[in-house]
Amino acid sequence: xxxxxKQGLQLLDFWVxxxxxxxxxxxxxxxxxxEYLEQDLANKSELLLRANPVHKKIPVLLHAGRxxxxxxxxxxxxxxxxxxxxxxxxAGDPYARAQARFWADYVDKKLYDCxxxxxxxxxxxxxxxxxxxxxxxxxxxxxxxxxxxxGGEAFGFVDVALVPFTxxxxxxxxxxxxxxxxECPKLAAWAKxxxxxxxxxxxxxxxxxxxxxxxxxxxxxxxx
Amino acid sequence: xxxxxxxxxxxxxxxxxxxxRAxxxxxxxxxxxEYVEEDLGNKSELLLSSNPVHxxxxxxxxxxxxxCESSVIVQYIDDAFAGTGPSLLPADPxxxxxxxxxxxxxxxxxxxxxxxxxxxxxxxxxxxxGVKQxxxxxxxxxxxxxxxxxxRPFFGGDGVGYVxxxxxxxxxxxxxxxxxxxxxxxxxARTPLLAAxxxxxxxxxxxxxxxxxxxxxxxxxxxxxxAAAAALAQNN
Numbered sequence: 001x002x003x004x005x006k007q008g009l010q011l012l013d014f015w016v017x018x019x020x021x022x023x024x025x026x027x028x029x030x031x032x033x034x035e036y037l038e039q040d041l042a043n044k045s046e047l048l049l050r051a052n053p054v055h056k057k058i059p060v061l062l063h064a065g066r067x068x069x070x071x072x073x074x075x076x077x078x079x080x081x082x083x084x085x086x087x088x089x090x091a092g093d094p095y096a097r098a099q100a101r102f103w104a105d106y107v108d109k110k111l112y113d114c115x116x117x118x119x120x121x122x123x124x125x126x127x128x129x130x131x132x133x134x135x136x137x138x139x140x141x142x143x144x145x146x147x148x149x150x151g152g153e154a155f156g157f158v159d160v161a162l163v164p165f166t167x168x169x170x171x172x173x174x175x176x177x178x179x180x181x182x183e184c185p186k187l188a189a190w191a192k193x194x195x196x197x198x199x200x201x202x203x204x205x206x207x208x209x210x211x212x213x214x215x216x217x218x219x220x221x222x223x224x
Numbered sequence: 225x226x227x228x229x230x231x232x233x234x235x236x237x238x239x240x241x242x243x244x245r246a247x248x249x250x251x252x253x254x255x256x257x258e259y260v261e262e263d264l265g266n267k268s269e270l271l272l273s274s275n276p277v278h279x280x281x282x283x284x285x286x287x288x289x290x291x292c293e294s295s296v297i298v299q300y301i302d303d304a305f306a307g308t309g310p311s312l313l314p315a316d317p318x319x320x321x322x323x324x325x326x327x328x329x330x331x332x333x334x335x336x337x338x339x340x341x342x343x344x345x346x347x348x349x350x351x352x353x354g355v356k357q358x359x360x361x362x363x364x365x366x367x368x369x370x371x372x373x374x375x376r377p378f379f380g381g382d383g384v385g386y387v388x389x390x391x392x393x394x395x396x397x398x399x400x401x402x403x404x405x406x407x408x409x410x411x412x413a414r415t416p417l418l419a420a421x422x423x424x425x426x427x428x429x430x431x432x433x434x435x436x437x438x439x440x441x442x443x444x445x446x447x448x449x450x451a452a453a454a455a456l457a458q459n460n
Binding site: 054063066068069070073074076077080081094095097098101102105106139 | 277291321324328
C-alpha cells in the first residue's frame, strides 16, 4: 500500500455486497488507502442519505467529501482521478475500453438479477433462471477466451466487475443444481487465478458465508 | 463532413431512441458514416455476427470492428475521435462520473418503466404506476439539469454533452408518449428547465438531422401497441 497518507477516500459499503467489493478490489489494486465505513442498510445513516440521495444505496465513494455513486462509475473514476496508479481500463486503446465496458455492462445487466431469481423463485421461474444462469456463465466464458484475464494478460475492469460474484458461484450451484466447474471450466480456472491476487483474497468472503447470508435472507423474507 | 480515422458503419432502426443517440454523437462530432437500416423480423448476417450476445441495434462498426450498446458506443465515439469535433464527456474526472451517473439514472428510472408501458400488455394499475415512476424520474432530472448546467444551456454546459445525447435520443419518444399516454412529461410549469432544454435541444442542427419524425413515431407506436394488444387478446 502506498504509505498510510489518506488520499481523502472513504467508502460507504455493506460487507457482502459484490458491488461494494468491486470498489474495494479496485482501490487495493491501485494501492490507494481509504477509510471503510460499514453501513447499516436497515437503518441508513445521515451520511449515506446525504451522499446518495437519489438511490440511497451503497457503494458510495467519497473523495475529499464529494460522492461518486454506482460501482462501475466509481471504478472508472478511480482510474481517471488517479492516473499514476495501475490502469484497470486499458489505457490508450479506445476499442479495448469499449469491449471492457460492454462486458462489465453485461455482468451488470444479467448476473445479479438472474442469481436473485435463482434463489427466490420456484417452479417455472426457477427453471428459467437456471437455464439463463448457465447461458450467462457460458457467454462470459466465451468472452474470456484463451486469456488469463478478461482483458488479456492484465487483471482489469471486467475482472473487477465479475470477480466478486465468484463468491456467489456456490450459492448459484446449490440453488441451481449446477456446477460451474463442469459447465465452464475456463471460468472456474479464472476464478481460482483471481483468488490468488491479494486484492481479491482480502476482499471476498468465503462462498459458504455468502450462502449462509442468502439462506438468512430467504428465512427473513419467508421464502421457502 | 470529415472522413476521419477510417470506415464507420451504423446498424440501426429508424425509430430506436438508442440508435438515435449513436447518430447524435456521430453528427455532433462531424463524422461521416454509412447507415444500414435493419429489419428486426429478418436480422442481417452482419448484425447477428456483430452483436451475437444481444442481437440488437445500434451496432457501430469501425474499420470492421463492432461496438455494441448505445452508452458504450457514445463513449467510444468520444474516445476514439477525441481530436475531432467537441468532446461529449468533460475532461474533469469528477464531472465525468457525474455525467455517467445521470446517464445511468435515465436508463434505470426513465427508460425501463417507459418501455414496459409501451408494450401494450399492461393493466391499468401498472400503467398508472409506470406514469408515476416516470414523472418522479423527470422531477429528479430537473434537479440534475440545474446541478449540471449551472445556468448554462445544456447538461454538458455551453455545449451538448454525454447526458444531453442520452436524453436527447429519447426526446421524440417522450413527446410521443405524452400523446399516447395523455400525460405531460415535460411540463413547463412542473419542470421549467427541462421543458426549455427540450425545445433548445430539438432546434439544434444535429437534432434536426437525426431525430426521427414525430408523426411517424406516433403511428409506429400505435401499430406496435395494437399488435401487442391483439396478440394478448388472442392468447386470452
